[in-house]
Amino acid sequence: MRSKLSPAAKIYLAIVFVVLYAPIFYLIFYSFNSGGTMNSFEGFTLEHYQAVFDDNRLIVILINTIIVALLTGLFATIIGTLGAVGIVSLRNKKMRNVFLSLNNILIVSPDVVIGASFLILFTMIGVKLGFASVLISHIAFSIPIVVLMVLPKMLEMNTNLIDAALDLGASKRDVLMRVILPYIKPGIFAGFFMALTYSLDDFAVTFFVTGNGFSTLSVEIYSMARAGISLTVNAISGLVFVITVGVVAIYYFITSRSKKAEEV
Amino acid sequence: MKIKSKASLIPYIIWIALFVIAPIGLIAYYSLLDLNGDFTFANYQNFFTSAYLTMTLTSFWYAFLITFFTLLIAYPTAYFLTKTKHKHLWLMLIIIPSWINLLLKTYAFIGIFGLYGPINAFLEVFGFDPTQILFTDFSFVFVAVYVFIPFMILPIFNSLDKMNPSLIYASRDLGASAWTTFRRVIFPLTIDGVKSGIQVTFIPALSLFMITRLIAGNKVITLGTAIEQQFLVAQNWGMGSTIAVFLILIMFASMLFTRTSKKGGRV
Numbered sequence: 001m002r003s004k005l006s007p008a009a010k011i012y013l014a015i016v017f018v019v020l021y022a023p024i025f026y027l028i029f030y031s032f033n034s035g036g037t038m039n040s041f042e043g044f045t046l047e048h049y050q051a052v053f054d055d056n057r058l059i060v061i062l063i064n065t066i067i068v069a070l071l072t073g074l075f076a077t078i079i080g081t082l083g084a085v086g087i088v089s090l091r092n093k094k095m096r097n098v099f100l101s102l103n104n105i106l107i108v109s110p111d112v113v114i115g116a117s118f119l120i121l122f123t124m125i126g127v128k129l130g131f132a133s134v135l136i137s138h139i140a141f142s143i144p145i146v147v148l149m150v151l152p153k154m155l156e157m158n159t160n161l162i163d164a165a166l167d168l169g170a171s172k173r174d175v176l177m178r179v180i181l182p183y184i185k186p187g188i189f190a191g192f193f194m195a196l197t198y199s200l201d202d203f204a205v206t207f208f209v210t211g212n213g214f215s216t217l218s219v220e221i222y223s224m225a226r227a228g229i230s231l232t233v234n235a236i237s238g239l240v241f242v243i244t245v246g247v248v249a250i251y252y253f254i255t256s257r258s259k260k261a262e263e264v
Numbered sequence: 265m266k267i268k269s270k271a272s273l274i275p276y277i278i279w280i281a282l283f284v285i286a287p288i289g290l291i292a293y294y295s296l297l298d299l300n301g302d303f304t305f306a307n308y309q310n311f312f313t314s315a316y317l318t319m320t321l322t323s324f325w326y327a328f329l330i331t332f333f334t335l336l337i338a339y340p341t342a343y344f345l346t347k348t349k350h351k352h353l354w355l356m357l358i359i360i361p362s363w364i365n366l367l368l369k370t371y372a373f374i375g376i377f378g379l380y381g382p383i384n385a386f387l388e389v390f391g392f393d394p395t396q397i398l399f400t401d402f403s404f405v406f407v408a409v410y411v412f413i414p415f416m417i418l419p420i421f422n423s424l425d426k427m428n429p430s431l432i433y434a435s436r437d438l439g440a441s442a443w444t445t446f447r448r449v450i451f452p453l454t455i456d457g458v459k460s461g462i463q464v465t466f467i468p469a470l471s472l473f474m475i476t477r478l479i480a481g482n483k484v485i486t487l488g489t490a491i492e493q494q495f496l497v498a499q500n501w502g503m504g505s506t507i508a509v510f511l512i513l514i515m516f517a518s519m520l521f522t523r524t525s526k527k528g529g530r531v
Contacts, residue, residue: 009344013354016341020361020413023372026382030375038375039385083276090273101519102280105288108463108515110471112488113508116495117287120294120505140283143276176272203367203474204488208495221367225478229375237368244363252356 024241031234038229048235055232058220064131065200065217072138072199077192079139080146084187085180087147088154103144114141115208122209129211137209138199145198146191153187154180186258193251288512294505307506316490320510323486326401327469330408334465335458337409338416342457343450345417346424355421362414370478373407374398377479399481407479408469416461423457424450463522467515487511 005013026038031049035042052058083103090096106114118140122133157180165179181188203218210219217236224233298304310316341358348354361369375381377397384394397403427450435445451458471488483489487507494504 005344005347009340009347012340013344013348016337016413017357019410020358023369023376023410024361024364026376027368027372037380039378039380039382079275079279082272083279086271086273086276099280102284104519105284105515108467108519110467110488110511110515112471112473112491113291113511113515114287116491116501116504116508117291118283119495120290120501121282121287124290140279143279143283147276197363201363201365203365204471207474207492218365218367221365221371222474222478225367225371225374229378233368233371237364237372240365240368245360248356248360248363 024237027234027237028241031231031238033231033234036231038231038234048231049238051232052235052239058232058236061215061217061220064214068131068135068138068216069196069199071135072142073192073195075139076142076146076195077188080143080191080195081150081181081184081188083143084147084150084154084184085176087151103147106141106144107148111141111202111204112208115205118205119208129209130214133209133211134206134214134216137205138202141202141205142195142198145194146188149191149194150184150187153184157183186255189254291505291508291512294501295509297502297505299500299502304502307502310503311506311510316507319485319490320487323470323488323490326405326408326485327466329405330412330469331462331465333405333409334412334416335461338413338461339420339458341413342417342420342424345421351425355418358417359414366411367474369411370407370475373403373410373479377403398479401480404476404480404485407475408472411475412465412469415464419460419464420454420457423454427453459522463518467511467518470514471511 030038030041032044032046033041034045034047083099087096087099087103090099114137118133118137119129122129122136127133127136161179161183162175165175170178201218202216203222206216206219207222210216217240221233221236224230295307296303296305298306345351345354345358376383378384379394379396379398381397383397388394431449431453432445435449436442440448470486471491472486473488473492476483476486476489487510491504491507491511494500494507498504
């Protein structure tokens, strides 16, 4: 299949790359602009980054966002992994498919619908809109992706391993903790990572279920962007880009290392 | 595996009941309520008036345009990517922009498409007067396509990557032209990837509301914008739920659409 790329194909790919990255670098470039606009670069400055770190409200929002993401990752991974283990243990094919279809509903649901329906739900059962409602919604819409990440690992696992462990006298708990979990670890890890990014990236659902007092980065950027151009937002994107690339690099490093470890 | 307890399913079942089934039920229930909480079919009657039907049609039209252009750009990209030397590294690089917060990318276009932004500056070089690109249909479709491209590339790349290359050699050896090979061999074999790409683009494109607000001005042109408007601005949850019911129906239709593809895909 190593038919060389034609020059036209290379140019095409290059254009796609440039278009995909241009807006991001455009934002970051003007985050260093001492003029207040995104049009004419007047001089280099770090004052917008300074402004981000001096703004206590913004820092609190940033911390909120990270806390919500980490807690979401944790809880969604626990419930989702248990769910995947449970689904695989169902021997009734029909039941299994019912669960899988229900699982996929939240994945294909438009986020506006998720947000609106959760808003109704929280108002009905009396959950105060704020940190709790945001966290619960994030956990709720991250669970299905964890299940989808863990499930293939569960299915490819050799059931003899479990039978062997049981024959050798392991308790059910031991089987789960010492046989199943270590085997599906890569899936759990991927699920956790996906839950994190779902939570960090979400805007629409949060927008619906967040009250007045609580805000995440996405919602805050939205209100800032609606007010017009502010280079503080540019500085935030510079920071977000660096962190994103860092996290992706770490993730890439860990997964490729564990793959190598498997091969050995 | 028979002895394994089903206890691990309990939190998961609670989750399904509370956050999958209950919300759909609540949306259906609220769609039958008027502003005072009384039972009514008025919302549905409302939905079938020309104003809402036009909006639904425009929303579909935009979602179609967005999906079409996304596919048009993403398919060749995915195809060429599979032929690069370090394809997984390149794929990674394509995916990274999709991890940058959506709001930030949208915000970038407020500057790029602005009256004094780089696009207008570029056009001015060729003697065009600066025009307002922001708050037009073009800018809306462009930004939406930009946002969805990586999500479309990923499933197509995966299905192209899985394809057995000897099928292409066979087709070429038997005298098919490059185009025929693509049309009769490559495309049909990757249709699953295309379908899931369409699924992750079309439904979200119907329900976008943030991009319409920031880029397309305050025009209500998608179902998502209408829902947001009814819920958070007009505080008419009944009407908002009615529109949501239709989105949910469309969503179920799309789930069926992708399920049939899986049967064919398993050889």
